[in-house]
Amino acid sequence: MEKKIITLATLWTRSFSASLDEVLLRDGGRGRRMKIDHPEAAAVVPFVAEEEILMVRQYRYALGKETLEIPAGKLDPGETPEGCARRELLEETGYDAGKLTFLYTYAPAIGYSNERIHIFSARNLRKTEKKIDEREISSVKPYRLKRLREMMDKGLLVDGKTLLALFFAGLGRG
C-alpha cells in the first residue's frame, strides 16, 4: 500500500475536490499522488421501447465538446444510488423511471479518482410534465439499439460509463 504523509494542496468545486498528496511508496521512497475525492454517481440506461434508449447530449468542459450519453449524475448527500438514477433520469429527460434494475458498480478512473458509478436500466418509462434542465442538457433523443451498435462500430460513442452501461444492458449480445 501507499501511505499519505501530507496533503500538499487541494482544489475544491461545489461537489468534489482534487488533492495533491505526498505519500510513502511501497519501496520506502516518497512520491506524489493526485486524488479526486468524488461522490458516488449513478447512471441509467432508459429503455423507452424494447429496442430503443433515451440518450442525452451534454457539453463537457474537460473534453471541450458535446458528447452523447445516457443520463447520469452525482448522488446528493443521503441519497441512494437508485434514488439518484431516478432523479437524474427525470431531470435530464423528463421521464419517470418506472422499473429500475441494478446492473453493476464500477470505478471509472482508478489512477486518480475514488469515484464509483452505479449502473441501472430503467423500463416502463412514463413521460411527465417536468421541464428538462437546459443548463446541462442540449437535447434528448431516442436511439435504436441497432443505431447505437453502428455508432460504436465507428468509434462514435466515447463516454466510458455509456459504453459500459450499454454492454451491461445487453447491447453487445445483438
Added chain:
Amino acid sequence: MEKKIITLATLWTRSFSASLDEVLLRDGGRGRRMKIDHPEAAAVVPFVAEEEILMVRQYRYALGKETLEIPAGKLDPGETPEGCARRELLEETGYDAGKLTFLYTYAPAIGYSNERIHIFSARNLRKTEKKIDEREISSVKPYRLKRLREMMDKGLLVDGKTLLALFFAGLGRG
C-alpha cells in the same frame, strides 16, 4: 459550450495536472470547472491462451486498495498508442505483445478529465527475460475467461478500463 475565463489554480504531478477554471456558462452565468489535463493512455487485453488473459494486481492510492486490472499506462511523449500498449505489457508482465489489435478509444471520466484510453488485444505473446516493475505491480497471473465472467457476475471487477476492454475483446459473448 463553456468558455474559460481564467484558471484559478493548478496542481501538478510529474505527468498530469488538475486545474480549477472559472468559466462562462451557456446561460451567460459564471461557474467553476475542474479539469484533469491527462496524457492519452493505452490498455491491452493480453491473451496468453485462447481462453486465458494475463491480469495484474496493482495498489491504487485513489481507491486505497489493490485492484485486478489489465496492463495499461500513459503514453510517453511522442509514443504511439500501440507502442505504449506494447511497452506497458512488457513492463507489467514481462511478455512481448506479438500481434496487437486495436479495439476502441474512449474517455473514462468526461465529467472532469480529458484522458482518452486506447484499448488493444494482444495475441501470440512471448515470455521475455524482462523483470516486472515491482514498484507498480504486486502480481501477474493468468485468468480464464470463465473465471473473469464469474468474477464479473459477483461485481468483483471494479476497474472501468478492464471491464470495457474485456467486453470489447468479446468476454460478454461467452
